[in-house]
Amino acid sequence: MQSYQLPHLPPHLSSVHAALFKDVSDAAQLRQRLITASTAEGPDGTRARDALNFAFIEARLITSLQHLRTAIHQAVMADALGSLRTRTVHSEIIWSLNPTNNISEAMRRYGVSDTSTSLVVVRIDSPELSVTDIERDMDAAVNGTKVPFADLRDITDWTAVKKYHKLGNEVAIQQTKGDVDRERGVVDEIATSSVAMKMVMG
Amino acid sequence: MASPSLALISASTLISQGAEAHRFRKGYRHPTLDASLTRSRVAGEARALLRCLRSGVNVPGVRMVDASEGILGIEQVESDALEEYEIPVDVLMQLIGQEIAKMHLADVIHGDLTTSNMMLRHPSSFKSHHPTLRTELVLIDFGLSFYSSLIEDKAVDLYVLERAFSSTHPDSEPLFASILKAYGQGMGKDWAAIERRLDDVRLRGRKRSMVG
Ligand SMILES: Nc1ncnc2c1ncn2[C@@H]1O[C@H](COP(=O)(O)OP(=O)(O)O)[C@@H](O)[C@H]1O
Numbered sequence: 036m037q038s039y040q041l042p043h044l045p046p047h048l049s050s051v052h053a054a055l056f057k058d059v060s061d062a063a064q065l066r067q068r069l070i071t072a073s074t075a076e077g078p079d080g081t082r083a084r085d086a087l088n089f090a091f092i093e094a095r096l097i098t099s100l101q102h103l104r105t106a107i108h109q110a111v112m113a114d115a116l117g118s119l120r121t122r123t124v125h126s127e128i129i130w131s132l133n134p135t136n137n138i139s140e141a142m143r144r145y146g147v148s149d150t151s152t153s154l155v156v157v158r159i160d161s162p163e164l165s166v167t168d169i170e171r172d173m174d175a176a177v178n179g180t181k182v183p184f185a186d187l188r189d190i191t192d193w194t195a196v197k198k199y200h201k202l203g204n205e206v207a208i209q210q211t212k213g214d215v216d217r218e219r220g221v222v223d224e225i226a227t228s229s230v231a232m233k234m235v236m237g
Numbered sequence: 238m239a240s241p242s243l244a245l246i247s248a249s250t251l252i253s254q255g256a257e258a259h260r261f262r263k264g265y266r267h268p269t270l271d272a273s274l275t276r277s278r279v280a281g282e283a284r285a286l287l288r289c290l291r292s293g294v295n296v297p298g299v300r301m302v303d304a305s306e307g308i309l310g311i312e313q314v315e316s317d318a319l320e321e322y323e324i325p326v327d328v329l330m331q332l333i334g335q336e337i338a339k340m341h342l343a344d345v346i347h348g349d350l351t352t353s354n355m356m357l358r359h360p361s362s363f364k365s366h367h368p369t370l371r372t373e374l375v376l377i378d379f380g381l382s383f384y385s386s387l388i389e390d391k392a393v394d395l396y397v398l399e400r401a402f403s404s405t406h407p408d409s410e411p412l413f414a415s416i417l418k419a420y421g422q423g424m425g426k427d428w429a430a431i432e433r434r435l436d437d438v439r440l441r442g443r444k445r446s447m448v449g
């Protein structure tokens with residue numbers, strides 16, 4: 036898990052914790068737990084929600100650490116400015132990643148789905164929370180292997196990213212003439228820039 | 238509540254120190270925080286940059302937009318003075334012409350084409366895909382840009398650059414001619430009409446300066 040601070044944001048949004056999990060074996064159950072927790076009442080409900088108080092992101096649609104961090108920054112900014120388009124800063128990260136304004140489409144594509152096998156898990160919170168506790172909760176929530184973000188290299192599904200960003204016929208892609216590294220660089224830059232300007236995409 | 242974007246800017250000495258320290262660290266780029274612009278200008282500039290990126294025009298990536306504060310954060314392009322790159326002048330002119338052509342093919346009009354709105358990427362922080370060139374020309378400052386497919390707008394865009402060239406370079410004619418040659422190749426069948434229109438625009442410009 037990597038943690039970093041955003042000192043220019045209000046304290047409750049200034050601590051970021053993120054980890055990449057591969058070989059996730061229980062995505063369907065995780066999704067079910069999220070659905071159940073979201074409507075559960077009483078202290079049990081609160082406990083269930085606390086245990087799953089993360090953004091669970093489809094890792095194969097993340098093109099780089101910069102892409103992820105841009106989406107995180109976008110979401111905390113929206114929260115700080117009182118302009119969240121979704122319920123929480125965590126769901127806002129997922130919404131930020133999707134090129135359209137459709138919330139349910141964003142959750143379906145960029146959130147955890149029954150078929151997810153790799154997940155990026157993110158927690159935004161105040162620096163007062165213990166990093167050890169957060170990592171323990173994260174490990175308890177996901178059944179998978181935590182790997183360094185460099186492993187995104189083998190996880191990103193470039194075909195899916197290109198499809199969602201409608202890049203198939205774009206000049207920038209054609210220009211790379213089948214040079215895979217170069218094409219990935221271009222796709223990553225477009226995906227990152229799209230996330231960064233989500234607020235003015237309209 | 239204090240604006241997070243303004244807080245980020247007021248802490249920007251720290252950021253630029255950081256940028257200095259990480260200058261040549263690959264894949265690690267700090268956002269540059271541009272001067273405060275109006276909301277619509279910021280939105281327009283960001284959209285023009287994304288359109289350029291999708292169309293294969295070399296421009297800085299977008300890193301953050303705070304429209305309510307009128308703040309645009311863009312990728313910091315590491316660069317040096319032109320002389321540092323030892324690129325033959327005609328190659329440089331060719332790069333300029335090619336980049337403007339790509340931009341105009343995407344129907345983006347820059348609105349303020351001058352050499353101060355162009356940068357050359359530093360070879361140490363950039364992986365060239367060209368067999369011999371170690372840099373690339375990057376167009377910046379899309380604050381006055383707009384979308385148009387009109388020949389007139391493209392011709393005027395070129396004319397602005399021509400005037401800027403003639404006021405800053407003593408022997409600008411052959412330089413500008415080689416820009417236009419590369420531009421024309423890039424524009425293909427669209428070039429003939431733009432070339433004719435550029436002549437009209439020049440004529441209008443000359444008449445205006447005779448009157449004024
Ligand atoms: N992406 C960038 N990376 C590094 N330096 C930049 C970048 N964008 C602009 N600059 C520097 O800042 C100067 C002013 O930026 P510009 O966008 O042209 O704004 P304006 O001319 O409207 O003040 C440029 O001439 C360049 O030296």
Ligand SMILES: [Mg+2]
Nearest residue numbers: 353354377378
């Ligand atoms: Mg400028």
